Amino acid sequence: MSTTVTRLTRSKEATALTLRLTTGSLARQAARANEYTNSTSGVAPTYLQANLLVLPSRYADDFRNLCARNPVPCPLIAESATPGDFSRLVSHLPSVDSGKLAGSLDLRTDCPRYNVYKDSQLIKAGVPDVASEWTPDHVAFLVGCSQSxxxxxxxxxxxxxxxxxxxxxxxxxxxxxxxxxxxxxxxxxxxxxxxxxxxxxxxxxxxxxxxxxxxxxxxxxxxxxxxxxxxxxxxxxxxxxxxxxxxxxxxxxxxxxxxxxxxxxxxGVSTQEAVMKAPLEGTVLAHFPGCMLVMDCGEDDVL
Amino acid sequence: MSTTVTRLTRSKEATALTLRLTTGSLARQAARANEYTNSTSGVAPTYLQANLLVLPSRYADDFRNLCARNPVPCPLIAESATPGDFSRLVSHLPSVDSGKLAGSLDLRTDCPRYNVYKDSQLIKAGVPDVASEWTPDHVAFLVGCSQSxxxxxxxxxxxxxxxxxxxxxxxxxxxxxxxxxxxxxxxxxxxxxxxxxxxxxxxxxxxxxxxxxxxxxxxxxxxxxxxxxxxxxxxxxxxxxxxxxxxxxxxxxxxxxxxxxxxxxxxGVSTQEAVMKAPLEGTVLAHFPGCMLVMDCGEDDVL
Known part of the structure; x- marks a missing residue:
């Protein structure tokens, strides 16, 4: 694992950009264009932030159960509408409709940075997008983040x-x-x-x-x-x-x-730790810790 | 704590009676009449069994949150319809209506044995009923039991x-x-x-x-x-x-x-352990471990 990107330190320019990313939509656009590749702490204040974990579909049931059994570290807030879908989500939050989570979404590019795991081993850390790794069999899960x-x-x-x-x-x-x-x-x-x-x-x-x-x-x-x-x-x-x-x-x-x-x-990084401790086969994608997906709904919408 | 009742061993007579308690309703009636004061393992096979915890109402919100945050040891299945109510329950199970949980119910008598805590200390272990301890301020919670x-x-x-x-x-x-x-x-x-x-x-x-x-x-x-x-x-x-x-x-x-x-x-005894570790004031009531409340619904109704 590359350690050069594990210690995110924001430059003055990055901090200035952070201040302009005032909504979830702006944050996702900036991440998609790779204009913003830093920690989302302080980005789009009051907007909900989420951990991302993307699994081969055969592990989806076990992962839902992992979240249900561990709601404190792994509070499940949404998942892909169907396997392979990187733009539409189904909400698990009783107070937020699926359509209100994130419009104009591409889960392959909209986190500032990503991790890639192969057969439960971290093989890439902090890459700016994962479009080339995504397959029609991948199911994405979003888990709540305490930056919220x-x-x-x-x-x-x-x-x-x-x-x-x-x-x-x-x-x-x-x-x-x-x-x-x-x-x-x-x-x-x-x-x-x-x-x-x-x-x-x-x-x-x-x-x-x-x-x-x-x-x-x-x-x-x-x-x-x-x-x-x-x-x-x-x-x-x-x-x-x-x-x-x-x-x-x-x-x-x-x-x-x-x-x-x-x-x-x-x-929510507990989800990535669980991947590394499990004997999974295939490719797992995740956000890079600290570089979250920023949503359209507010952190107080999930109260 | 009395140790004489902590090691329940069933007599031949108790085992014979166990075999006759074929439904939740019969089990509760036998416990209410103090005809049956033993472990409910093997009683009313396939009927759902539950842990009971009864708290002063001011602790109810924290207890609901404790269950929500710890669904593996403390899966909340029902609670009193209103504070003080010992005969009507509200279901927390999406698949079981409140009215189907337990008809003809008296939470003060329908477990074979009870524990009584005062100011977070166990003061009575294995008593056959707790009607004299119950107050209009008590809120009862039922938590799933692995005997199910x-x-x-x-x-x-x-x-x-x-x-x-x-x-x-x-x-x-x-x-x-x-x-x-x-x-x-x-x-x-x-x-x-x-x-x-x-x-x-x-x-x-x-x-x-x-x-x-x-x-x-x-x-x-x-x-x-x-x-x-x-x-x-x-x-x-x-x-x-x-x-x-x-x-x-x-x-x-x-x-x-x-x-x-x-x-x-x-x-589910985790709930009683949590009471003993918390600085609660007042009287808490619970089933005696092993001597559960037997419900009218089946264990497969909660799948």
Whole structure:
């Protein structure tokens, strides 16, 4: 796996472009034209963002079951209308009609970057599109993304550290087992992390709780949760960028500090981890972590 | 907690009565009259069985969210029509109308035995009814029970060891975290266990998979899963009765044997474990593990 693209850092130009991508439609167009190939954190604020996973159709039933059995890391929000269809979706959200999810959609090009897996091995990381890999047998699934409740936290005055610092959210493998579903067994949750002051954690839990379709409330919090989740080093992320203190030091340098308490949420990258732990045959496509599909509906439409 | 009632062993008379309780309605009537105060394993075969948890109304929203976030151990199938109502239910099962769940119902008496918790502490174990504890503020929840897919496994020729031996299913605390939901945080899955030959495990997984509302497919299997789940000793159960080999020896005496591989499912007793780990105030009522509420609908009505 190429590590050169795993640490997305936005240039000034990219940040300027981010500010112009004010809707889901504009974000998808910019990704389709490969004008925008960066993290979608901060892109189209208040629009719903989604994880993408595209599977050979014979694994579709097991994947639906994996999501149903693990709704916290893998909240299923939509899937291809039919196998092979990359432009029409069927909604799994009771509050959002299928037609309202994303008009003018091409799942092969509309994420800023993609990952490609062959026989459960990552073979390409961070490529700008996957049109050449797509087949009529591929079924796409969209899974909620926690970047969707960041606006709600910000509206309540709770700063999202990685967003303020224009970085990608830190993501880790954890030791929490995913409930097995057919071919998908033996995998664990991936988690995203945002630090908050200890005094704010109950408020953070309370605000994110309502966002069931985008991971809901945290799964763990506190400095002791780092070891409990099996995370060896808070400064060594598996995806995204390492977390920093307010003044730019590695977060681990203030271990135990009550103003920088790690808070962990279920993360949709769990779907890619499940692919890597399963013995799948064939080609699987996915967004590149942090570079999400931005939808036409709002994050509050899924409450 | 009284240990005298935690190891339910059926007398010959109880076994004879079990065979006469052929419907959910008969099972509830016998429990209501305290004629039957034993495990419901083998009672009213093919009828749906349920875990009961009754909470002060202020905890109801958090409990619904706990179930939504943990559908494998805590599949919510119904709740009280209104707070305080012990005879009418609202169904959460898309395939079963509320009126078809259980006619002539009294949740205060219709489980063979009950547990009573005060301020999150177990204060009474295995009492025959809880009418004197019930208040107009209590909200009852029913959660699926894995005794409901045992018939399906038996129809496929897969022997349920504890059922053949007329014992209660072995249940354990595991180290799998329950996804936190409001006041319910810091708890873990409880699991039920049935041994099967290694060669049958994929068939066991496949058959139980369809029973989403009653825990679905196993969460772990294999002798190595015992340590992985944090179970110190397979012969030391937390609820139910210890597992035995076919010839009645403790299962641990054949550790590693491919004819006796432990298979673990999510278990509805997780709801009582969550109560004990939460700082709840007031009185919580529950069935006594193994002594379930038997419904009027069939276990295949929830497929």
């Amino acid at each position: 409740f960041e606006s709600a936290l910000e509206r309540a005055g709770l700063l999202i550290r990685h967003s303020v610092q224009d970085r990608t959210v830190p993501m880790y493998r954890s030791n929490i087992p995913l409930n097995a579903a057919g071919v998908f067994s033996g995998s664990t949750y991936t988690v995203s992390m945002r630090p908050f002051p200890l005094k704010d954690i109950e408020r953070v839990r309370s605000i994110s709780r309502a966002y069931h379709a985008t991971h809901g409330e945290p799964v763990a919090w506190g400095w002791d949760a780092v070891a409990r989740l099996g995370i060896a080093d808070i400064d060594q992320v598996q995806w995204g960028q390492p977390p920093l203190t307010e003044d730019g030091q590695p977060l681990g340098t203030v271990f135990g500090d009550e103003d920088n308490v790690p808070v962990f949420w279920g993360c | 897919f045992e018939s399906a496994l038996e129809r496929a020729g897969l022997l349920i060891r504890h059922s053949v031996q007329d014992r209660t299913v072995p249940m354990y605390r595991s180290n799998i975290p329950l996804n936190a939901a409001g006041v319910f945080s810091g708890s873990t899955y409880t699991v039920s266990m049935r041994p099967f030959p290694l060669k049958d495990i994929e068939r066991v997984r496949s058959i139980s998979r369809a029973y989403h509302a009653t825990h679905g497919e196993p969460v772990a299997w294999g002798w190595d899963a015992v340590a992985r789940l944090g179970i110190a000793d397979i012969d030391q159960v937390q609820w139910g009765q210890p597992p035995l080999t076919e010839d009645g020896q403790p299962l641990g005496t054949v550790f590693g044997d491919e004819d006796n591989v432990p298979v673990f499912w999510g278990c």
